[in-house]
Amino acid sequence: MWNDEQYEAAVKADKWIEEYGLEVVRLSFPDQHGILRGKSIMAGDAAAAMRNGCSMTTTLLAKDTAHKTAFPVFTPGGGFGMAEMEGGGDFLMIADPTTFRVLPWAPHTGWVLCDIYFPNGKPVPFSTRHLYRRALHQLAEAGFIYMAGLEVEFHVFKLDDARLKPSDATWPGEPPEVSLVSQGYQYLTETRLDQMEPILETVRRDGGCIIEFPVKWDSPAVSEPVQPSKRQPPHRNQSIFSAGNIKNKENKNGTRNCEVV
16 A cells, blocks of 8 residues: 555664664554544554554544544444444554654654555545545646645643542543633733743744744734645644644643644
């Protein structure tokens, strides 16, 4: 299923795993909601997992954003009218080694995006990466290329109570208790930017193609435009940004991203 570029990238990924002393590699795919799901593979098994695929349960494709199964998967057709979706069977994550990178916010961890297929080799029809690739192919046939950037708007709050008591193990979990990191309601002022600088600094250092950091009107909203690109697809930028630059790195500063608009 790989092309020549992906085979070459896989060889480079193998070298990076050894050179950087990685211990695990995360194989992830974006579901229909843009949520990254996957498995962490021990580094010694990562090369085989990237080449042979990694199995996952199809119930992951039937979740809503509260992580509840929203379709009757144990009925004929699994709620999708597809035999492949019946009974909580398996599908495969096939790594795209051109997306491999070492995560700066997770020590000794590699990360790679995957395409998803049923065991019979058929692409999962509602896979967001397959849909995106199909749209690009149709665009190319019409004589166009697609160039796009992102503008991610989000709110950052100070995490006061993560609600990690056993009684909080509900489904879905209760939202955390948070407080503001700036008062807000002073549109694009340096004063508010200075207040949020310690947080934004951690994002900026590994932000890749981020080109500006305007602090918006309502507290504590931030907008982060990303440099337009046709070489690195916008969905890949979004996956990397939401996976680490917001959630993980800001948590290290006692904050938590509570909303991405």
